Amino acid sequence: MRVSLTVNGQRREDDIEPRTLLVHYLREVAGLTGTHVGCETSLCGACTVLMNGRAVKSCTTLAVQAEGAEITTVEGLARDGKFHPVQEGFWEEHGLQCGYCTPGMIMMATDLLSRNPDPSEAEIRAALEGNLCRCTGYQHIVNAVRYAANKMRAAKGA
Amino acid sequence: MFPAPFEYHRAGSVKEALSMLRQFGDDAKLLAGGHSLVPMMKMRLATPAHLIDIGSVRELSGIREEGGKIVIGAATTHAQVETSDLVRRKLGLLAECAALIGDVQVRNRGTLGGSLAHADPAADYPAAVLALDGEVSLESESGARTVKADDFFIDLMTTAAQPGEIVTAVRFTPPAPAAGYAYLKHRQPASGFALVGIAALVTLDGKGNFQSVRVGVTGLCAKAFRAKAVESALAGKGRDAIAQAAAHVTDGADALSDIHASSEFRSELARVYTRRALEQALARAKS
Ligand SMILES: Cc1cc2nc3c(=O)[nH]c(=O)nc-3n(C[C@H](O)[C@H](O)[C@H](O)COP(=O)(O)OP(=O)(O)OC[C@H]3O[C@@H](n4cnc5c(N)ncnc54)[C@H](O)[C@@H]3O)c2cc1C
Ligand code: FES
Ligand code: FES
Numbered sequence: 001m002r003v004s005l006t007v008n009g010q011r012r013e014d015d016i017e018p019r020t021l022l023v024h025y026l027r028e029v030a031g032l033t034g035t036h037v038g039c040e041t042s043l044c045g046a047c048t049v050l051m052n053g054r055a056v057k058s059c060t061t062l063a064v065q066a067e068g069a070e071i072t073t074v075e076g077l078a079r080d081g082k083f084h085p086v087q088e089g090f091w092e093e094h095g096l097q098c099g100y101c102t103p104g105m106i107m108m109a110t111d112l113l114s115r116n117p118d119p120s121e122a123e124i125r126a127a128l129e130g131n132l133c134r135c136t137g138y139q140h141i142v143n144a145v146r147y148a149a150n151k152m153r154a155a156k157g158a
Numbered sequence: 159m160f161p162a163p164f165e166y167h168r169a170g171s172v173k174e175a176l177s178m179l180r181q182f183g184d185d186a187k188l189l190a191g192g193h194s195l196v197p198m199m200k201m202r203l204a205t206p207a208h209l210i211d212i213g214s215v216r217e218l219s220g221i222r223e224e225g226g227k228i229v230i231g232a233a234t235t236h237a238q239v240e241t242s243d244l245v246r247r248k249l250g251l252l253a254e255c256a257a258l259i260g261d262v263q264v265r266n267r268g269t270l271g272g273s274l275a276h277a278d279p280a281a282d283y284p285a286a287v288l289a290l291d292g293e294v295s296l297e298s299e300s301g302a303r304t305v306k307a308d309d310f311f312i313d314l315m316t317t318a319a320q321p322g323e324i325v326t327a328v329r330f331t332p333p334a335p336a337a338g339y340a341y342l343k344h345r346q347p348a349s350g351f352a353l354v355g356i357a358a359l360v361t362l363d364g365k366g367n368f369q370s371v372r373v374g375v376t377g378l379c380a381k382a383f384r385a386k387a388v389e390s391a392l393a394g395k396g397r398d399a400i401a402q403a404a405a406h407v408t409d410g411a412d413a414l415s416d417i418h419a420s421s422e423f424r425s426e427l428a429r430v431y432t433r434r435a436l437e438q439a440l441a442r443a444k445s
Binding site: 057 | 160263
């Protein structure tokens with residue numbers, strides 16, 4: 001079946017089986033392997049991408065449900081070879097160890113900061129509830145999101 | 159892990175979805191947010207031959223005020239309910255409940271109609287919809303009807319919706335502004351589902367005693383229900399009566415038992431959370 005959607009600003013049309021999950025479409029059809037598959041059971045958040053600006057678990061979404069949607073993956077964040085502030089935050093604040101959870105964490109944090117530019121630590125932790133990390137103990141991830149929030153507000157001249 | 163093959167159909171309207179339901183009959187399932195159905199299909203617990211996607215049917219989504227009632231379309235996401243100004247102002251209990259479902263990603267996809275139709279015994283919404291006396295609007299090719307929440311939940315994953323019927327909306331009469339409410343749940347740590355969830359809605363008389371009490375219970379039994387024994391034990395009484403009344407939440411209840419909680423533990427959780435929900439509702443109510 002034919003799907004047409006926009007991935008990281010590029011329009012695509014592909015023929016896929018209706019049962020193709022969005023995460024498999026992104027990784028195997030669009031060739032974007034930045035989005036990870038972790039638990040496959042909707043719990044870990046490693047597969048989080050933005051669909052029309054909002055974070056969704058792409059292992060629990062059929063690609064055909066994304067018809068006409070705008071999808072953003074971790075590959076779509078950097079601009080002109082420069083990290084997005086959230087990516088920079090994870091780099092500067094050591095927000096990752098093995099990196100498996102990182103693309104999902106970054107996409108979830110991007111959703112949060114688009115709705116709430118100045119989240120408290122409690123709000124950050126609540127937003128990341130659906131994203132699991134087996135390495136960092138989360139504190140550095142929270143710091144990374146705070147870093148990004150400050151940087152993005154400063155850039156806006158707030 | 160991915161679903162067994164199926165044919166996919168995107169409905170553009172309720173009418174079209176209903177005619178597809180007739181055409182494909184028992185081999186078809188409606189797909190809304192997919193956050194209950196897709197996991198079941200991945201585990202091959204569900205293998206429908208046809209999926210009818212109602213996720214982009216415009217008339218099914220959105221929140222509006224209509225003749226003093228608040229009407230929430232079946233395909234409205236948990237996130238939309240949680241953040242709606244109208245719902246927060248007039249149906250605070252429902253907004254509070256929506257905000258506690260799963261996690262942000264789940265709330266961005268899952269829908270009110272999908273949650274009620276699925277009738278998972280651990281789903282949150284049923285408790286709040288029961289306490290708020292919501293009315294479920296159903297539509298089939300032979301017409302539309304309304305079922306009160308009290309009559310909607312029949313058994314484990316079984317509702318009053320018949321084959322060939324679609325949940326189109328849920329209607330609520332907003333409680334008096336002075337009413338107090340609370341939704342409290344004990345989360346299953348992995349998924350966030352309610353091991354037990356209690357929704358309480360109370361109004362007070364001039365002396366600060368309970369005038370009306372509605373308590374919706376989810377997670378405890380195979381289906382969500384109203385704790386009528388708790389409600390009647392509180393009529394005309396005050397704060398001191400809460401602890402004893404709350405213990406009645408398990409009267410006649412056939413509590414579930416699974417790897418997450420034994421029936422004894424679930425029952426104890428229900429009694430404690432009923433007490434806490436009533437205390438919080440009372441503290442928020444104005445006489
Ligand atoms: C990781 C995870 C955690 C979760 N945690 C919670 C939680 O804490 N609390 C909670 O309550 N829920 C939780 N859920 C479930 C979530 O809220 C679901 O989104 C919801 O139960 C179903 O809504 P849906 O729109 O996704 O329905 P779908 O999955 O699309 O459909 C579910 C069922 O309802 C039927 N259906 C859907 N829409 C209609 C309609 N309009 N009319 C008739 N039938 C219809 C479908 O045919 C299907 O049988 C969780 C889900 C996941 C994946
Ligand atoms: S892979 Fe999607 S939530 Fe874990
Ligand atoms: S950095 Fe290893 S899982 Fe998070």
